[in-house]
């Protein structure tokens with residue numbers, strides 16, 4: 001399956017669909033090596049997906065993908081979620097700095113929120129790399145735990161510690 005034709009496909013504005021391709025001939029193995037990353041951009045979201053990898057070049061491909069990711073992060077995009085072959089990026093609105101929204105605990109209002117995540121060993125860099133951030137969050141202040149625990153507040157709102165739940 002090839003994705004080359006997708007590059008020339010007309011997609012209505014403002015969606016951008018682009019294939020980043022890196023290809024070379026490996027003489028010692030007598031074969032063509034191809035890596036391809038599909039980038040889809042929407043007004044507020046962008047995705048980077050590894051869509052083509054020659055067998056045995058998975059580490060090269062992961063580095064190629066993170067290289068493109070690094071370019072987007074340098075442009076101001078924010079990493080929303082990550083997995084081995086797929087990244088989701090969000091663009092901050094122009095009048096809002098990335099730190100304008102802060103996650104707080106939906107139960108007690110504390111900002112001492114931690115998220116579960118998983119890390120994958122990257123043999124190319126010899127380091128653990130963040131692979132995915134899970135929905136489940138934990139509040140270090142009230143010790144609540146759950147998928148719906150995180151609430152985002154704007155920077156002006158000071159997180160106030162409430163003593164009790166208003167309902168229940």
Ligand SMILES: [Zn+2]
Nearest residue numbers: 105108139142
């Ligand atoms: Zn809490």
